[in-house]
Amino acid sequence: xxxxxxxxxxxxxxxxxxxxxxxxxxxxxxxxxxxxxxxxxxxxxxxxxxxxxxxxxxxxxxxxxxxxxxxxxxxxxxxxxxxxxxxxxxxxxxxxxxxxxxxxxxxxxxxxxxxxxxxxxxxxxxxxxxxxxxxxxxxxxxxxxxxxxxxxxxxxxxxxxxxxxxxxxxxxxxxxxxxxxxxxxxxxxxxxxxxxxxxxxxxxxxxxxxxxxxxxxxxxxxxxxxxxxxxxxxxxxxxxxxxxxxxxxxxxxxxxxxxxxxxxxxxxxxxxxxxxxxxxxxxxxxxxxxxxxxxxxxxxxxxxxxxxxxxxxxxxxxxxxxxxxxxxxxxxxxxxxxxxxxxxxxxxxxxxxxxxxxxxxxxxxxxxxxxxxxxxxxxxxxxxxxxxxxxxxxxxxxxxxxxxxxxxxxxxxxxxxxxxxxxxxxxxxxxxxxxxxxxxxxxxxxxxxxxxxxxxxxxxxxxxxxxxxxxxxxxxxx
Amino acid sequence: xxxxxxxxxxxxxxxxxxxxxxxxxxxxxxxxxxxxxxxxxxxxxxxxxxxxxxxxxxxxxxxxxxxxxxxxxxxxxxxxxxxxxxxxxxxxxxxxxxxxxxxxxxxx
Numbered sequence: 001x002x003x004x005x006x007x008x009x010x011x012x013x014x015x016x017x018x019x020x021x022x023x024x025x026x027x028x029x030x031x032x033x034x035x036x037x038x039x040x041x042x043x044x045x046x047x048x049x050x051x052x053x054x055x056x057x058x059x060x061x062x063x064x065x066x067x068x069x070x071x072x073x074x075x076x077x078x079x080x081x082x083x084x085x086x087x088x089x090x091x092x093x094x095x096x097x098x099x100x101x102x103x104x105x106x107x108x109x110x111x112x113x114x115x116x117x118x119x120x121x122x123x124x125x126x127x128x129x130x131x132x133x134x135x136x137x138x139x140x141x142x143x144x145x146x147x148x149x150x151x152x153x154x155x156x157x158x159x160x161x162x163x164x165x166x167x168x169x170x171x172x173x174x175x176x177x178x179x180x181x182x183x184x185x186x187x188x189x190x191x192x193x194x195x196x197x198x199x200x201x202x203x204x205x206x207x208x209x210x211x212x213x214x215x216x217x218x219x220x221x222x223x224x225x226x227x228x229x230x231x232x233x234x235x236x237x238x239x240x241x242x243x244x245x246x247x248x249x250x251x252x253x254x255x256x257x258x259x260x261x262x263x264x265x266x267x268x269x270x271x272x273x274x275x276x277x278x279x280x281x282x283x284x285x286x287x288x289x290x291x292x293x294x295x296x297x298x299x300x301x302x303x304x305x306x307x308x309x310x311x312x313x314x315x316x317x318x319x320x321x322x323x324x325x326x327x328x329x330x331x332x333x334x335x336x337x338x339x340x341x342x343x344x345x346x347x348x349x350x351x352x353x354x355x356x357x358x359x360x361x362x363x364x365x366x367x368x369x370x371x372x373x374x375x376x377x378x379x380x381x382x383x384x385x386x387x388x389x390x391x392x393x394x395x396x397x398x399x400x401x402x403x404x405x406x407x408x409x410x411x412x413x414x415x416x417x418x419x420x421x422x423x424x425x426x427x428x429x430x431x432x433x434x435x436x437x438x439x440x441x442x443x444x445x446x447x448x449x450x451x452x453x454x455x456x457x458x459x460x461x462x463x464x465x466x467x468x469x470x471x472x473x474x475x476x477x478x
Numbered sequence: 479x480x481x482x483x484x485x486x487x488x489x490x491x492x493x494x495x496x497x498x499x500x501x502x503x504x505x506x507x508x509x510x511x512x513x514x515x516x517x518x519x520x521x522x523x524x525x526x527x528x529x530x531x532x533x534x535x536x537x538x539x540x541x542x543x544x545x546x547x548x549x550x551x552x553x554x555x556x557x558x559x560x561x562x563x564x565x566x567x568x569x570x571x572x573x574x575x576x577x578x579x580x581x582x583x584x585x586x
Contacts, residue, residue, distance in 0.1 A: 019542045032520040096523070285563065287539035290489040364569050368496060375493035379538055380567025424492065 010284055022291050025094060026191045031294035033090030033190060034301075037082050041301070044079025045419040045433075047071045048308055052417075054436055072312060079420075080175060082305060083182035087113040087190045094194025100201050104223030109193040111227075112234040113186055116249040117177050118242075120168040129154060129166075177250050180305025184258040185250045187298050193230055200226040258302065265299040266323045268405050274325075275334045275401035279393045282339050285384045289339045293330070300327035308418025322415040324408045328434040329416060331372075331423040333404050336446060338374025340393045341400055343427070343447050344454030345377060348462070352455075355465035357381075371424045381461075388461040392454045399453065400446050413438045483513040484578050485525055486561075487547075488537030491518040497561075500571025507572075519543055526554045533582055534558040535574065538566050557581050 021027060051071035053059045062068040091109030096102035128134050133147025145153075154162055177185075200206075207221040241248050264270050274292055281288030303323035310316040318324070337343035346369045349362025358381070365376045378384055383393050407413045414435060421430040431443030484501070486494040494516035505512045517525055519540050525531065534551050536544060541560045551558040559581060565573045 015542075023543065023546055035520060093520075282539075285538060286542050287489050290540070361568070368493065371492075373493050373496070375488075375537070375539065376496070376567050376569055378567065379563045380569070382563065382567055384563065 015284060015286065018291070019286070022294060025097065026195070027294060028097065029090045029094035029191060029194055030187055030298065031290075033093040034086060034297055036089035036092070037085035037301075040078040040085055041082060041420045042422055044075045045308075045421070047075040048079060048312060048419055049433070051075060052311055052314070075308075075312065076175060079305075079308065080179045082179060082301060083113070083186035084110060084178050086183060087186035087193075090187060090190025091194040091197065094191065095198050098194075098198040098202070100198060101219055101222065104227060105194060105197040108197060108223070108227040108230050109190050112193055112230055113182070113189050114173065115231060115234040115238055116185070116189065116241075117174065117182070117251075118168075118248045119173060120170045121172055121174045121176075122168050123166050125150070125154070125166050179309070180302035181254050181258070182250055183298060183302040183305070184261065185253040188253065196230060197226045200229060205229075261299050262302055262306075262323070265296060266303055266325045268402070268409075271325045271329065271334075271401045271405050272398055274330060275397040276394065278334060279340045279383075279397055282378055283384060283390060283393065289335050296330060297327060300325065300330055304328060304416070304418050304420060306418070307416055311417040311419075316415060316417055318409070318411070318415055324405055324415060326416045326418065328420060328430075329401075329404065332421060332425070332427075332430045332434055332443070333446065334397050334401055335372060335423065336400070336427050336443065337369045337450070338372055339378065339397075340374070340383060341396045341446065341450045342374045342377050342383070342393075342454070343369055344392070344396070344450035344452070345381070345389075345458055347451050348455055348458040352459065353462050355462050355469055357465050357469070358458075358462050370426045372427070373424070386461075388464065389454075389457055392457045396450050396453050400449060403449070404442065404446070407442060413442050481511050482533070482582060483529060483531040484515075484575075485522075485529065485531035485534045486514070486516045486537065487519050487522055487534060488516070488540055489519060491516045491521070493539075494537050497566065497569055497571060497574060500569050501575045501578075502571075504572040504575045508575075512575075519547065522547060522550060526550060526556075530554075532556055533578055535578060536560045538563045 022031075048071075051062070051068045053062060059068070062071075087109045088106040092102045092106035095105035128136055128147060129151040130147050133150060135143045135147045135150060136145040138144050154165065157165070176182075201222070205225045207224055209218045209221060237249060241252065245252075265274075274296055278288040278292050281291055304326040307316060307322050307326055310320055310322050316322050335341075337346070342365075346362060346365055349358045350366065353359045353362060361376055361380045364380070365374060368374065368376060381389065383389055386393075408415055416435045416439070419434050421433045425433065427443050427447060428440050431440035435442075486498060488494040498514050498516045501514050502512070505514065515529075519536075522534070526534075533556055534547070536547060536558065538561055544558075544560055548558055559577070561574055562577070564570075565577075
């Protein structure tokens with residue numbers, strides 16, 4: 001197959017269905033709804049860093065003074081509520097795009113999200129008991145009673161008291177489900193609520209009041225029927241899962257859907273596919289970073305969240321279940337200095353380019369590249385549909401994903417700590433924030449890798465451009 | 479009060495804001511007083527309602543959303559177009575501004 005017919009094939013056969021999928025109401029709502037969670041994730045990350053300063057003496061002082069717990073509180077109530085933000089935001093955007101008053105739908109979604117989970121937490125006693133139990137620790141973190149001892153003491157109590165002490169604490173919201181674990185459920189609920197809410201309004205299921213009623217009063221009644229139907233349906237679902245299966249929908253979704261999907265996204269294969277598809281879409285002029293971000297963030301953000309939780313508990317390691325591929329792996333490695341990791345091209349254009357086009361673009365792109373933006377290169381060099389630079393453009397993110405995965409896997413660099421730096425954070429600084437000084441050094445190595453991979457190809461393209469430019473000048477002077 | 483309001487949109491409004499500064503410089507050179515700003519595609523609805531721009535220019539990287547966004551601009555009664563890829567890449571503010579003016583004047 002020749003190049004142009006292959007391009008045609010992709011543009012006519014492959015991209016349209018993908019674009020259709022990306023532009024469905026559900027995916028649009030997911031993508032734009034998650035945006036509302038971002039400020040909380042990023043601000044929460046600041047509190048996460050503060051409560052876990054990577055300098056031991058400072059960290060100990062903060063713990064002793066009680067400030068560590070205070071920062072932790074702020075983190076839990078911001079970053080820790082990502083599923084709440086997602087459930088509200090997604091239903092909100094869905095209904096807004098359908099042209100109805102969106103906030104009641106967002107709130108209905110949150111309500112449904114809470115109805116569908118047990119409002120209880122396991123008694124801490126249960127986790128502390130037995131050989132595998134955590135035992136009881138004092139404020140300084142040392143064990144004062146082992147799991148076995150706890151169990152022995154509890155066993156001495158009358159049976160009724162034993163049952164009472166180890167039964168779940170009820171009438172509380174379990175924040176575990178408001179964080180990363182509830183994410184996929186929140187997305188599904190948000191989309192379903194947005195969809196059904198809009199459908200009902202479209203079908204005219206609302207209480208119509210006489211015109212004399214003020215608009216604001218009437219608006220409150222608009223939400224009543226759809227919200228009532230959705231919440232009743234949620235309640236019946238809750239009853240079904242509780243009575244028939246002794247579980248709740250959130251746990252079910254977490255076990256059946258989220259855990260396997262998270263595992264998939266956190267595999268080497270998953271990382272390589274994501275890394276490959278970003279430049280792949282861009283090659284055809286479509287915003288690959290945006291599309292892959294929309295598809296993967298629902299999985300990668302929970303991965304980030306798991307790492308943040310482990311980091312906050314001071315036990316971040318792969319052995320404890322930390323993920324290698326998180327949302328930061330995507331933002332701050334696969335897309336470092338822009339899709340295709342084009343910093344190498346910037347360096348080439350600034351120091352080695354001879355053609356006017358590359359030279360002038362290097363000047364335009366230098367500053368944006370520091371903030372991980374590279375549209376000037378994508379469209380100006382261009383990288384879109386450019387066979388000269390296609391190989392390094394596809395190869396660099398894949399190689400970076402592969403090597404980054406391996407250095408974390410083999411423990412050379414610790415796992416990403418779950419801190420979310422905005423994707424525009426300059427390289428090396430972002431590395432330091434999301435994984436400490438070792439990650440910052442690794443990011444520096446990534447920048448060097450990019451330069452090494454792009455250099456020979458850029459040189460060839462540069463001489464081609466130069467020849468073109470000289471030919472043009474020669475023609476003009478004739 | 480500015481003569482015209484030109485809205486640019488891309489995925490996050492980041493890279494188009496680069497172009498905005500170039501376009502503003504080009505407008506100033508021409509002695510025109512335009513309001514030019516960049517936003518994200520997610521924010522288009524809001525801006526159409528509140529800022530009421532006279533034209534919407536879309537970054538080429540989100541050209542795949544053209545049909546969907548055209549429905550919105552048609553509803554708002556303003557023209558829209560996708561920015562030429564090369565002009566966008568070279569951050570050619572003057573050229574993009576001229577295109578915008580041509581579309582606006584063609585309508586007026």
